[in-house]
Each structure stands twice: as C-alpha cells, then as structure tokens.
Amino acid sequence: MNSKMHLALSVLLLVASAATAAGPYKPDASAPRASVPEKYRWDLSALFADDEAWEAGFSLAQTQTAALAAYKGKLTAAATIRAALDDYFSARQAMDRVAAYANLKASEDDGVAGYQELRQRALGLGNDFRARTGFIRQELLRLDEAAAKRVLAKAALAPYRRYIEDLRRRRFRILGDEAERVLGLAGDNLWSETDLNEIPSDIELAFKAALKDIKLPRIIDDKGKLVELSLANYAKYRASKDRLVRRMAVEGLFGSLKKNEDVLAAILGGEVKRDVFLARARGYERSVDAYLDRQDIPAAVVENLVSSVHENLAPLHRYLGLRKKLLGLPDLYLYDLYAPLVPSAKADIPFEEAMRDVLAAVQPMGPDYAAQLSGPDMLGRRMLDVYPNKGKESGAYAHSLWGFPQLVLLNYMNDIEDVSTTAHELGHAMHGRINNQAHPVQDAGYSSLTAEIASTFNEMLLNKHLLAKYRGDPKMRLYLLSQLADRIRTTVYRQTLFTEFELKIHGFAEAGTPITAELLDRTYADLVKLYYGPSFTVGPNDGQEWSYIPHLYWKHYMFSYACGLASAVTLSEKVAAGDVAARERYLMMLAQPREEHPVEILVDAGVDLMQPEAIAAAARLLDQTVAEMEKLSERAATPKKG
Template sequence: MAEEKLLSRNDVPAALKWDLKLLYQSDEEMKADFDATKKVVDQFTKLQGKLAVDAKNLLVALILGKQIDEELEKEFVYAFLRRDSDTTDATATELYGMISSQLSTISAQMAFMEPEVVDIDDGVIDQFLTVEPKLAEFKFMLTKIRNEKAHVLSKLEEQLLSRASKSLNAPDEIYNTLNDADLTFGMIHDEDGNEVQLTHGNRSQFTESQNREVRKEAVLAYEKPYHDLRNTFAQTLNSYMGMHNMQADVRHYASAREASLSGNQIDEQVYDTLISSVNSHLDLAHRWYALKKKVLGVDKFYKYDINVPIAGNDLLKTTFEDGKKLTREALSVLGPKYMEGLNQEFDNRWIDAAENKGKRSGGYQISVYQANPFILLNWTDKLYSTYVLAHESGHAMHSYFSQRAQPSEYFEAPIFLAEVASTFNENILTDYLLEKYQDDRQIKIFILEQYINGFIGTIYRQSQFAEFEHNAYQTQAKVGTLTADYLDNMSSDLVDKYYGPSVTPTGTKTQSWAYVPHFYMNYYVYQYATSMAASTALSAQVWNHEDGALERYYDFLSAGGSDYPIETLKRAGVDATDSQYLERAFKVFEQRLDEIEALLA
C-alpha cells in the first residue's frame, strides 16, 4: 500500500476507505439533519433563566442537551471525516467549515446552562434529585459541573467565549492545514537509487533503511520544510498556547495546566511525578542507544541512525489484511465479546487505511454514539502499522463497550483512560508475537526492538514532549511570545537530555517540536506516558490469565466517562497517584532490554 506516488482519493479502493454512509448517504442528508438539530436548539434556549424553577425544567434541559449533543456529534464527525479524507477537497473543506462555524453559534446559544446549574443551591439540587427520579442519570454530570463553580463565568461571558471559539481555535486549524495539505518534503532516493516522493505516510520506510545514505537523506528532507517555516510554526504554537493561557486566567485558574487537568480532578502532582520518574530512569533509554550504536558498529551514532532495525528491514512485512489477521489472533486472549466488536470494526469498513493525496497524516479513532467508531490510518506494510491498528482498535473497542453500557453523556472516556485501552493492545500484541516467534532469534530481536521503540516513543518521548509543552506554556504566560529560536533551543536541550551521550545531533532543531500535532490538544501528551505505564500492569494480568483480570478490564472498558478517571483506574487495579505503577513499567522495560542484550551477545 506504500506507493511511490500518492493516489488521489478517488483511486483508493473502497475496501480501504471508511464507509461514511454508516453516518449519512450524502452531504445533503447531513445538512437536513443539521437543520433539524438547530430547531431542537431553539427549544432548548426557551428554557434559559428557568432551570432553577423546578426539577422538571432541569430534567427537560438535560434531556434536550443530551439529544442535541448526540445529533451534533454525528453531524460534525461526518463533516470532519469528509475533510480529513482529503484536505484538498474544496467541497469537504467547505462543509467542515460550515458546521464548525455554526457549532460556535450553537455553543453560544447553549452557554447559559452551566452558569444556571452552578447557581442553584445545593439543597435545591438535592430536592430536585429526590422529587424527580429521572435526574439520577445526570447526577455525576451535575456534580462535575458544580465542582467547577469557581471557574464558570456569567452567562454573558460564557456566551462571548463560545461565540469566539472558532476564532480562538484558528491556530489549531491553521497548523493542521499547513501540516497536512500544504507541507511538501520533496523527492528523495530509495535503496535502488530511484527518485520517490517523501510523505508523512511513507517516511518510515526510508528512515529505517539499512542504507545509511537513504535514511540520512530522508531524515534531513523531512526536517527541511519545518525549518523553512519555523517562524510560522512558532507563531501558530504561540497563538494556541496564548489562547489557553488567556482562558485559564479568565476562568480563575492558576495556569493552563491546572485548567486542563482540573475538570477530571487529576492532581498536577500526577504530571510532575511522571516527569520526575522518567528523568530518574533516563539511563535505561541511554543504555538502549549505546547498545544500538555498538551493534551497528559506527563511530558516531546520529539521529538518522536511531530508527534502523538491528535485525534488518521488514522481517514481518504486513499488508493491511495481514495486520488485521495478526491483531485478531493477538487480541483473542480477550475472549469472544471483544472479538465480536473487533470483527464488526474490521468487516464493516470502520477503517480508512490507505494514504492518499491530501489525507490527514498519522492515525486516530473517533466515535459516534448513534453509529460506531471510525479509524484513520496511513498504512505502510510495516509491522509498525499493525501496532497502530492494534492501538487505534483499542480506542475503538473502548468506545464500543462504553457505548453499550453508558448513556451518551458518559460514553466517551476521558483521554487519561482512553490511552490505556490503546496501549494495552500494543502490549498484548508484543506478548503474542514474542510467543509466536519464540524460536526465531532474528524475529525475536525485531519484535523486542519494536517494543523498545514503542516504550521509548510512548513513555520517554511523550514525557519529553510534556516537559517541552509545560515549559512553553509557562514561558508564553510569563513573556507573552514564543519565538522560533527559543523553541528550537529548548527542544534541542531536551532532545540531548532524553537521547543521551551516545546520540550525535544532526540536521535542524525545529522539526523536533514543530511536527507534533498533539501540542495543539492542550496537555494531551503526558497521558500517553501515564497510560502506557498503567496498561503495562493491566495487560500483563490479562495475558497471564490472573483471576478476575479480564472481568476487571471489561468493567474498565464499559465505564467510559461515568466516574473520575483516577477512580476508574483504581477499580481496574492501578493507582496513578502513586509512582509505583511507573516503577513497575520501567522494570518490565529493563527486562526487555536484558532479553535483547542477551540475544545480541
């Protein structure tokens, strides 16, 4: 599926594209539904100023709000997926722009609800819950809103912020358009000397090449446009972080980080404990790079040498069909209930697999309560793509099970939990592959290196990004401007610290921060690291068939967002407020390092 020249969207086989008819038959049908939803919004707005009158009014408002959210989710996701399928498609871009703009208006119309809810006296809320049993479904939702009382503004202020949301989110939209639609990396040479187009999707096949000149050319070519546009990328990031710092200040938070974490009652100490624990185990990552340098037999181990597989390229080359087969086999340990959901995902075109011109880079999963999850991939026929498939399928099955267990207001798990389900699947896939190929030394080395790269990429690299992100937010709040020079130098210092003395810097500094789309997701990246550490414990329990482990994991998947994430994770068997879960993960990582060192001895 990795082509030298990118296919147009129309040339991609239907089997490799998601079926958006699972949402709507046409753009016109979606627009008609959207018009109907706006009429429900009009009904909702008639309740303004009346939520505290009696329990019935509050219940009606909550039910209408729930209906509106379900319908808007379906309509928005359809337009979002249309746009991401091909960001050069003017019709899709216009459709997405239309609904995004009108969502800002709708958000402003509905913004009166939270201020009115927080203004209701506690005794009155308790009375409402007593006299109207149907309010019980919304009790946790009401509790969450009221816990944020100190940060909810007046009705007028909330409406103003809602109306401004599209403009405030512009840096994110500009970044994604620049990165996915406009950025080009030029032509490079493959191992046969042929000129090929470098893209987001195919770069790994060149950066992992056994030919040092091929991977060097690919890495430097990928870095170049980020460096050329470094001031633009600095400005988009500065604007985005400035917007969140402003909103945190307006809402009376001490910082943007506190604002981001407080809604789910995650103590900032969880963030700081992660960074501290990872920094105290940097020697393990440094040990890996030193080992790799030794095995490759190079005098200097450059950044463009990091991704070349020690065991050789593509020992487990996998097509999309191969990847689905491996994922099915690995995850069968989760039993028939899980496999039923996974088979629906694989057999009903919930996945958009092939890379095409204008398609959004990377991979993600997004769910629709009234329909099903959807997954975006950019398949490359490398084992890495199978890991991405397993990862995103973890998200999809998390949504699948919570959708069947929770009302819509609780079905979406907070990110702190969502990344547990995804990295859980990566760990299970590693255990399965190591068992499957236990008698093949070279393939075991290949799989162990895949695991090590995944662990470093998820725990070490995301913690590096988390340090960068928090420092950038703090500097933006203090100084007011993030310059390209400042961001380059800060990122370079962190890269040197996390990679260690065996890795020699090369190329430009900008790409190490400018290519990260998750910096436009407001304190997202640290949750990859905490989740990987938590899932290491949970997946080991399930893989080893420990008593009650599978049942606890199903309960975790089904919980969605029905409780605060720290509490949901505790019931699954992991306490994220204690650093021991991180220590256990590093112990497993060290054991994997010992294993690959023994194989390479």
C-alpha cells in the same frame, strides 16, 4: 475452543477465504479510491444513507439547536431542566452525527471538494451549537447549593444527576455574565464537552498554514532519485536504511524550520499565552491545572510522570547504546533513532492474516471480548477503511459516536507495523463500544488517560502473541523486540520529553518570560541531551524539533500517551498471565462513566499514576527487552563451528 471464540475466528476465516479466491489486494497509496475493493472500504450508511440524507440531518440539527432557546432563563424547576437536557442531548446527537459523516467522508479523499465543504459546514454547525447552548451550562452552574440540592433530589432528574454534579464540580470557576460573554468571544475552551484536539484555535490554524507554506528541499532517496521532501514523506525517509538519506531528511526539515523559527516561535508563544490567559481568567495559577481539571485529573499525575521518567532513564540510555552498536555507528544522531535494526526481517502480511493475529492476541480478554469484536456491528460489518488511496487522510484513527457502530480508518500497507496499528485502533473501537453500551449518552465517554490505555493494551497483547508465533525465528524476534523497545522509547520517553517541554514553556509565560526562538531551541536541546544520554550526539539543529510538533497545540494532552502505555504494560502483563480478576477489573475500567475520576478508575484497575511504579514497570520492560536483544544479537554475531 470456546464456542464464542470459534465463531469469532470463523468470521475471519470466511473473509480470508473470500480474499484468497479473488486474489490478494495489493495496497497502493496512489490508487483511486474506487479501485479499492468495497469490502475494504467502510460503510457509513448507519450515519446517513447518502448526501441528501445528510442535508436533511443538517437541517434537523439546526432546527433542534434553535429550539433550545425556549429554555433560556427558565432552568430552575426539575421538570424544566429535564426537558431542556433531553432536548439538548437530542440536538447534540444530531449535530455530532452530521459532523461525523462530514469528517469521515472528507477523510476518504481530499480531492473531493464537496466533502471538504461539508466538513466546513459541520464545523460551523458545531460552533453555532456551542454558542447557542452555553446558557444551559451557565444556568445550571448558577443554581445556589440549596436550589441545586432540591432539584437534584427530584426523580425527574435522576438520569442526569451524575452529569449535573460533574458539571457543577467547577462551579466556583464561573464568572459574571459580562466576563463569560467576553471569554466566549475570546474562544474559551475550558468548558467544552468536545475533545480540545478536535477544536483547533485560530492560532493552531495559523501554525498549520505556516508549516504548510515552508518550502522543504529536495533530497536523494534510497534509489538515487531526486525527490521533494515533505511532511508527508518525512517519516519514511527519516527511517531509511541508507544513513545519507535519513540524514538529508532530518537536516533538510530542521534546516528549513530553522529559517522560519521566529515565525513558528511567535505562533507557539501566542498559543501558550492564550492557554495561560484562559486558565488565569478562571482563577487557576497554571494552565496545566486548568486543562487537566477539565477531566478531573490532578496535575500531580503529570509531575509524577516527569520525575519518574527522570529516575528511569538508564534503560533508555542502554537501548540507545545498543542501537548505536547494532547499526555499527561511531556516533548516534537523531536521524539514526528510526533506522530499522533488522530491516530484512520485515514480513509481507496480508490484512486477513493480520486480523487472525489480532484475534488470537486478544484471547486472554476472554471469549466475550473476541465475540464482540467480530460481531455483526463490528468486524461483521464494514467498520474498517483498510487500505490507502489517493487523497486519503494519512495515519489511523477510531471513531466512536454513541448510538452508532464503531468505525476505524487505517492505511494498511501489509507491513508488520500495520498489524500493531490495527490492534491499537481496534482497542480504541472496543473501548468505545463497551463504554457506549454501558451508559446513556449523557454519561458515556472517558478521559484521554483511559483512552490511550485501551489502545496500547491491545498492542502489548499483540506483541506477546507475535513473539510466541516467531519463537523459532531469531531475526524476526529481534525485529519485534526492537519494535517494542522503540514503542516504549517514543511513547513513554519521547512523549514525556514533549510533556516536560510543554510544562517549561507554559512556565515561561506564567513567569512573564518572553518566549523566543532561541529560548525554545535551547530548552528543547537541553531536554534531548538529558533524555538521550551519553551514547547520543546532539546535532546542531536538534533543538528545532519542537517547531513542527502539532501536539503542542493540544492543551496538555501528550502526558496521556506516556501514562497510557505505562499503565497498559502493567495491566496487560497481568491479563496475559491469566489473571482473571485483573481482566475483569480492566473491562470494568473500560465501562466506567465519563464522570468517574480517571485516577481512581485506574487505581481500581491496578495502576496508581500518582506513584512511580507504573513508569518503573515500563522502564523494566524496556531493560528486559534490551537484554534479550543483546543476547540475540550476540548469538547472531558468533561464528558457527564446523
């Protein structure tokens, strides 16, 4: 075994032996945070030692931001521009650091009011920073071509040349001073350097408030107890083994949404019209063109995704037919799509075992990748917040801030699906680490497209590893294959369904068609019928599902989930097969600077999202997976002789 890989595994073995000596921790979502062993709670001290240090950092960020006003109206000479950008990125780092600590601490326990207050203060600081520093972008964009060429030729601006050239790529979209002032007041976000899903509009906040206030019914759970249905427990009951429970969950949610559909339609319609207004104010015909142009992604990528999925619906229809058969159902409804096909195969997997599986799965990435993942500023320190606790933010995410260690929030419950989530988030974390190390702060970063590849790539490697690990266990293999099939269904197909719905409703606004609840319901139900095919029965309220999907407020983001997994399928298959050149191209993709064209980066790595092949490859994998599931289920159903 390579010495670096041996070291990586040794780190995990030490952690595992320590955990065994103390007895395994049993995750409990209602446990107070202090009861979770410290080694399973992340260490934020690299950001700030404590809240007092955060207050000092907050004051520093305010001071640095205010000082930038001294450059206003003076950005014409290379030396002045260099000084302004040095100070701008220093202030932005200070602001981002303050926001990171506040958001991460608030995620730990929503019952700690003090950290919710810090989060709000950090959000206000960010808004103030963007308002006060907008002049820098405006002045750089208003340099005429001759002046820009002259200053960019100066050695002083060499570190910022890529940044300025990328900024000026959309310079013809800039408007006059008064128009820019009005757009700023209207909440223009097309020039934001922050991910738009991290900057909720007032309309999105209204959606969240309206959703929170909708009263959901009580249902009977798996144990026969009466429980209150909520958005937090909806996914759990939707996936119940008991068909009556999952039916009550889906019909309970959709029925409640139906009663409030006019309000929810008005809110979503307002968000869509706002997107169209901001796009057309800058001369774009469609909002999808405007929001993808922020990342230098042509809208043809989204259009190719939708058309390619339409051409490859047969494997999805085959899978849903098999799901219907394995569940023994006369009809397959939406509430049957998440029921476990092999519930008894679920394994209780302690976190230490999960980490051994993840490290073993990424071996095809080479010893350096595994060694970095286990290094002193990654798994060698407390970068993970592993287990749930009372008040902790649900779900999982990776946090990357240039100049600081990666951090990952999990809610690990010893389920095999949690192992996949861990691999997914560590893929994000490694992407952030590799990219940050390769560039100065002004060039570090990546598009949503490549971000969603890095995470799902690791999931694909893990799936291959687990299928090999459980080669002799048909029930576990069937379970793992069903999980892979569902991942392709929910990520490639379902996210494309969402993307097509998003395109259609923005098209309504662009054509001047009134956006009503009836129109949204009918449009969504028609897509469900098209995508899910002849084995699926459309329920009376299935067209209502759109009304609780938060990603519809994320400004044309969902396509990146589908394209990300489809790309990861192609790239991971080559790397897992031992193609060293493919591995190096993939690692190079992770290291590319923010300013590089995402589509071209992927072409260099081996995927062309302007062509249908990546989507077709994901569809083939689904078809192959379903074929193996059919064989395994037939063997299990065949009586043994003798």
